[in-house]
Amino acid sequence: LWRISASEFQLRTYQGQFLTCDGEGNSVYATAESPSTKETFEIERKNNNQVHIKLKNGPYLQVTIGNQLTADYPGTPGWNENSATFEMTIVANNLHGDYQLANGYGHNKAKDVLRRHRNSFITIEDFKFLYRHGINAVRIPVGWWIAFDPNPPAPFVGGALEALDNAFSWAQDYNIKCIIDLHAAPGSQNGMEHSASRDGTTGWPTSDYISQTLNIIDFLASRYATHPALLGIELLNEPSAASVPLDVLVSYYKQGYQIVRKYSPTAYVIICQRIGNADPLELYQANVGSHNIVVDLHYYNLFDTFFVNMSAVDNIQFIYKSRESQLQALNGANGPLVFIGEWVNEWNFTSGSQTDYQDFGRAQLGVYDAASFGWAYWTLKNDRKHWDFEWNIKNNYLPFGSSPSLKIFNTLTPLGLVFSWLYLRQIL
Structure with missing residues (x-):
């Protein structure tokens, strides 16, 4: 998780690729070798470990039945159980450098x-x-x-x-x-x-x-x-x-x-x-x-x-x-x-x-x-x-x-x- 600002982040896989999306209605793929605007997402966090993820100035991401991330959740999701609410876990070996x-x-x-x-x-x-x-x-x-x-x-x-x-x-x-x-x-x-x-x-x-x-x-x-x-x-x-x-x-x-x-x-x-x-x-x-x-x-x-x-x-x-x-x-x-x-x-x-x-x-x-x-x-x-x-x-x-x-x-x-x-x- 690369922090850009208080609410903006870029997400990188263990293999080094970044999550990327071409815009509203498109799927999210881990294919970008370096991050830019398309690889920058906004994360909204509740008091616990629940989060919403959205495109910068765009729609929220959701998970489809086929386990694909797509940028097309209609409207604003609540914090009840839905396809646009995710869990974020901060691992024990987080860095403090x-x-x-x-x-x-x-x-x-x-x-x-x-x-x-x-x-x-x-x-x-x-x-x-x-x-x-x-x-x-x-x-x-x-x-x-x-x-x-x-x-x-x-x-x-x-x-x-x-x-x-x-x-x-x-x-x-x-x-x-x-x-x-x-x-x-x-x-x-x-x-x-x-x-x-x-x-x-x-x-x-x-x-x-x-x-x-x-x-x-x-x-x-x-x-x-x-x-x-x-x-x-x-x-x-x-x-x-x-x-x-x-x-x-x-x-x-x-x-x-x-x-x-x-x-x-x-x-x-x-x-x-x-x-x-x-x-x-x-x-x-x-x-x-x-x-x-x-x-x-x-x-x-x-x-x-x-x-x-x-x-x-x-x-x-x-x-x-x-x-x-x-x-x-x-x-x-x-x-x-x-x-x-x-x-x-x-x-x-x-x-x-x-x-x-x-x-x-x-x-x-x-x-x-x-x-x-x-x-x-x-x-x-x-x-x-x-x-x-x-x-x-x-x-x-x-x-x-x-x-x-x-x-x-x-x-x-x-x-x-x-x-x-x-x-x-x-x-x-």
Whole structure:
């Protein structure tokens, strides 16, 4: 369901075609490859899940005896049982990302919501907090529309570029380095809300979207390559193994590497592992570039049924037996550096005590400190307390001060922390 306005929508099938109708008296078919006026319908909704659907400035749709949708219901249907009253079900995995927020609020209100969010979520005080705790780098997620600020394509609103400029300025003030992470690519690289998917589908691996994405990398590299706070550029966050073929991804990474090198001979170029059923070694064998290449792995004891019934001890042993052995193998491989670009002090174990969380966090810090490039926690601030790095530190759930890594935070080893002003769950 693509929302156009408060009452206008376009309806897309799982195969990607849109419902279309040539006008009054005609049937409705799922044949349109892209939406326009003929694919735009008005939806009237009752307090419950009942709806009427009509052509824009036209008649209501009804179902015929032969199960065909036609635009010819006579008059205005009531809410009793009739051929023009439908049920609409909002599924449990509905999206709450950047696209949905900006589209749902409308431009003016979304602009105000995001302005207030950016002004309060990450501030210079946060960089002061990072500096006091020995953090020397941040990984900053951005969406593709940042390249079009201050007037990005609808429904997105401007302001992200100013926020990124502020972050670079504050980082420089506190001798903190920045990694720019393209978190949301045109068309969505994984169908999830953090990739700004419009409807849960993955459309990124097409030549047009890939070309657009390379232009965005060019914009970011040209703008920040000479900034003293830049550490590196991550070309794409969490492409889906189910939807993004390896050869397509590697080709994109190679082109992105060359674009960054056009502007900087030394900035790190970070390539993210595919999520799903993918072996990180596939990127070590890809020969993306000659130097300063980093592979980003995301380590969560979540999002997989494998972790559902694990005890606290099981989770901790998994860190030592599985994560540590993989890190050692990748560190020893003849290829890119290893970056644990996302991890969090949270799990599926629902009855964990403070001591359990401390032991789990201590295990992760001890193992991830061995990554040859470093690690980044997701995130600095979050509405879920165990995802909130600042809360974990202040409430002594993450034994950060006793971590061996603290001894090397002020070296050139780029250990760091992730934050995002575009991670919108905080304000929903």
